[in-house]
Amino acid sequence: MRHAVPLLAALEYAAAGIPVLPLHTAVAGGSCSCGAARCDRAGKHPRWRPGLITSGLREASTDPVQLCRWWSVWPAANIGLRTGVVVDVCDIDTPAGLHRVRELLGGALAGLPAVRTGSGGVHLYLAATGMTNRVGLLPGVDWRGVGGYVVAPPSRHASGARYGWVRSFERTPASCPAELLRLLAPRPVRPRAPITSLRNPSRYAVVALDREAGRVRSAPVGQRNNTLYRATRRLGELAAVGLLSEPEIAVALLRAGRAAGLGPAEVARTIRSGLHAARPAA
Numbered sequence: 001m002r003h004a005v006p007l008l009a010a011l012e013y014a015a016a017g018i019p020v021l022p023l024h025t026a027v028a029g030g031s032c033s034c035g036a037a038r039c040d041r042a043g044k045h046p047r048w049r050p051g052l053i054t055s056g057l058r059e060a061s062t063d064p065v066q067l068c069r070w071w072s073v074w075p076a077a078n079i080g081l082r083t084g085v086v087v088d089v090c091d092i093d094t095p096a097g098l099h100r101v102r103e104l105l106g107g108a109l110a111g112l113p114a115v116r117t118g119s120g121g122v123h124l125y126l127a128a129t130g131m132t133n134r135v136g137l138l139p140g141v142d143w144r145g146v147g148g149y150v151v152a153p154p155s156r157h158a159s160g161a162r163y164g165w166v167r168s169f170e171r172t173p174a175s176c177p178a179e180l181l182r183l184l185a186p187r188p189v190r191p192r193a194p195i196t197s198l199r200n201p202s203r204y205a206v207v208a209l210d211r212e213a214g215r216v217r218s219a220p221v222g223q224r225n226n227t228l229y230r231a232t233r234r235l236g237e238l239a240a241v242g243l244l245s246e247p248e249i250a251v252a253l254l255r256a257g258r259a260a261g262l263g264p265a266e267v268a269r270t271i272r273s274g275l276h277a278a279r280p281a282a
Contacts, residue, residue: 004154007071010079011064013152016171017086019060022047022070023078023151026118030158036263040221042158043078043118044151045266057082057149078155084146087173088131090124090180091150093222097140098122104138104179112177113169118157122166123150127173131184135226143184205243209235209252216256224260228253228267229274236278246275 003009010020025033026043034045046056052073053059060082061067071077083089092098101124102109115123134143144150153163176184212231219227232253238244250271257267 006077006079006154007068007075009152009154010067010071013079013081014062014064014067017062019062019082019085020067021057021060021080021082021149022053022074023080023155025074025076025078026156026158026160030160032158038261039263040224040261041266043156046080047074047077049073057147060149079152080149081152083144083148083150084128084130084132086128087125087169088128088176089144089148089150090126090137091142091144092122092124092140093119093142094121094140097138100138101141104183105177108177112167112174114166115153116164116166117151118155118159118161118163120161123163125169125173126176126180129176129181129184134184135223137183145184202243205238208238209244209249213252213256216253217259219260221261224257224262225266225270228257228260228262228270231256232271232274233278236275239275240278240280249275 003012010022014020024039024043024045024047027033030042032039032042032045039045047053047070048056053070057080060080081087090101092101098121105112109124113125115125117123129145131143131145133145133148137143151157151163153165155163157163212235216224216228216231232249235244235249235253236246239246239249253271254264254267257270258264262270
């Protein structure tokens with residue numbers, strides 16, 4: 001899987017069964033083809049056009065006709081690969097994170113399929129585990145599984161560098177090492193005191209709303225969307241027991257997300273997703 005032409009690479013990924021979606025392109029100076037004045041995900045978020053693609057990850061496809069249609073419109077589009085289907089990806093962002101993974105896996109690391117990312121990080125491609133995304137699997141290390149995607153070679157990063165294979169898996173991804181599987185195992189849920197046992201539940205909810213909005217406003221670049229999602233889910237649990245309303249949560253977090261520098265469409269989408277996840281199962 002070493003094609004330098006985006007469409008040919010996309011077709012090869014699809015032939016291996018990995019769903020593909022077109023992403024925006026990083027352009028000169030680190031800006032993004034989406035046209036946003038400040039895009040902190042330049043070249044990393046899905047393309048959108050009515051009648052062509054409108055649902056991002058949900059429309060990722062292995063259909064070569066669909067891929068040819070997308071790349072005929074956007075021949076320079078970056079490539080997104082949906083994880084959790086054929087492959088999961090261990091996303092190592094920092095030298096410290098790489099050091100921790102080396103310590104964990106030892107010599108096994110040298111044989112794993114790997115991509116050098118545009119920012120100098122490493123993506124380890126492994127057979128899908130059925131696990132969902134995990135932020136902070138280790139310091140500087142995230143996991144992209146069910147419900148996630150990664151930017152794939154030969155996509156261009158905002159820095160101007162291209163993603164490139166260091167060791168390709170060709171058609172058969174390696175099994176996830178047991179050491180990583182143990183980290184991915186679901187964490188035990190610690191019981192929390194029920195909201196109704198609090199002395200002043202309404203006051204608690206007001207303080208929680210202010211606290212979570214503050215976390216979103218002060219979130220560092222690269223963590224803003226994840227911080228917003230987690231804040232929305234936590235506050236959504238309070239809405240589920242009647243201590244806050246979903247509209248007041250949405251208004252407060254929309255303002256906080258915009259103050260943090262996120263685009264309005266991205267903020268609204270993340271808030272909808274967080275509130276939906278926090279609602280009790282029907």
